[in-house]
């Protein structure tokens with residue numbers, strides 16, 4: 001077994017943290033280096049690198065807790081909005097191989113940039129993408145994840161330095 005990840009160490013109390021919520025499956029902590037004061041991480045206790053690997057009921061609980069924390073942030077920190085997001089995979093900005101939901105308190109003109117330049121897609125491209133995604137969603141269904149599936153990753157573009165990195169880069173269901 002590889003060494004425990006930093007988040008697992010926090011979950012187990014081996015690394016100190018500011019816990020704002022805890023139940024059997026989930027813990028929420030404050031980020032010391034957050035985008036704004038009150039930036040929180042909502043974390044499944046079980047080590048799961050990407051969202052796809054988390055069982056559906058836990059995903060439900062994760063976002064339920066994130067929503068509650070968001071409400072608490074609105075009330076106590078007098079903010080005007082929150083961003084609730086998951087960085088799922090290294091290209092999406094994920095830094096630790098343990099999935100978490102970010103809750104970021106927002107105020108007008110707070111200097112946090114989550115904007116992106118819009119892309120213009122043709123009708124044909126849009127239709128192709130629509131079809132592909134719809135088809136895949138249909139075959140996945142909404143049963144318990146992760147599913148057993150005999151499907152080989154289509155490409156391995158980056159070198160692999162461990163199972164977690166592999167999963168993060170590929171965003172593939174575990175075979």
Ligand SMILES: [Zn+2]
Nearest residue numbers: 005008047098
């Ligand atoms: Zn972990």
